[in-house]
Amino acid sequence: MFKQFNNIETSFRHVKLFTFVIIAACVVVCCFTIHRSYLKISEAEGRIYILANEKAFEASAEDRNDNLPVEARSHIRSFHSYFFTLDPDNEVIKRNIGRALYLADGSARKQYDDLQESNFYANIISGNISQTVAADSIIVEFQEIPFRFRYHGKQKIIRPTAIVTRTLITEGQLRIVARSDNNPHGFLIERWNIIENTDLDSKRR
CATH class of the missing domain: 3.10.450.230 (VirB8 protein)
Known part of the structure; x- marks a missing residue:
């Protein structure tokens, strides 16, 4: 019976550790996604499109x-x-x-x-x-x-x-x-x- 309890406790620790790993991985993925999204938005804001003769030309906005x-x-x-x-x-x-x-x-x-x-x-x-x-x-x-x-x-x-x-x-x-x-x-x-x-x-x- 005690062995069964030990198995349950070990399984619970494994589940808890796995849950923490999943949460940490989700946080890392979310942070990475937000960072990449910010970079893409900044890059998009630096683009200007000029319409001339029904054609779009890309220009760059620089400091x-x-x-x-x-x-x-x-x-x-x-x-x-x-x-x-x-x-x-x-x-x-x-x-x-x-x-x-x-x-x-x-x-x-x-x-x-x-x-x-x-x-x-x-x-x-x-x-x-x-x-x-x-x-x-x-x-x-x-x-x-x-x-x-x-x-x-x-x-x-x-x-x-x-x-x-x-x-x-x-x-x-x-x-x-x-x-x-x-x-x-x-x-x-x-x-x-x-x-x-x-x-x-x-x-x-």
């Missing part, structure tokens, strides 16, 4: 910090392109300068006003002069906010009788602001200053 250097350099490049790309057409000048001034603070407006007062834009129009700019290098320091930058580029000034190439070196700061249609990168150039703009070469046409 802004991943692309910060690229966006900062693109903002600086766009500003200089708008500000220094000019043609002998008042509407073109106004449009380009207007776009540039959305990307910078009053320091760019002051440079524009100074050029306007010196009849720079009037001379562009009356002299049938076109002007373009190309970046050589854009150096941005991301250690501190606002980010300091230096732009190195070359201007090409096309006159009726000659083509002049000039160096262009500017510096300033970048402050992070809200994105908009007029400022898609979400930066604002501050304390912008032209520190060098001298002739490199001149060729007759």
Whole structure:
């Protein structure tokens, strides 16, 4: 009889141990499932689908910090392109300068006003002069906010009788602001200053 009781007690211990093992396994499976579900949801939230011409294209949503250097350099490049790309057409000048001034603070407006007062834009129009700019290098320091930058580029000034190439070196700061249609990168150039703009070469046409 005592042997029977011992068998029942042993069986009960085995059943209890088996039950604990099953419960622990269920907890582990549930935790794993919740973790994987969270990862899948996060991955799904990082996908953006764009519908164009009745076709869906997948785009990726990334943390802004991943692309910060690229966006900062693109903002600086766009500003200089708008500000220094000019043609002998008042509407073109106004449009380009207007776009540039959305990307910078009053320091760019002051440079524009100074050029306007010196009849720079009037001379562009009356002299049938076109002007373009190309970046050589854009150096941005991301250690501190606002980010300091230096732009190195070359201007090409096309006159009726000659083509002049000039160096262009500017510096300033970048402050992070809200994105908009007029400022898609979400930066604002501050304390912008032209520190060098001298002739490199001149060729007759």
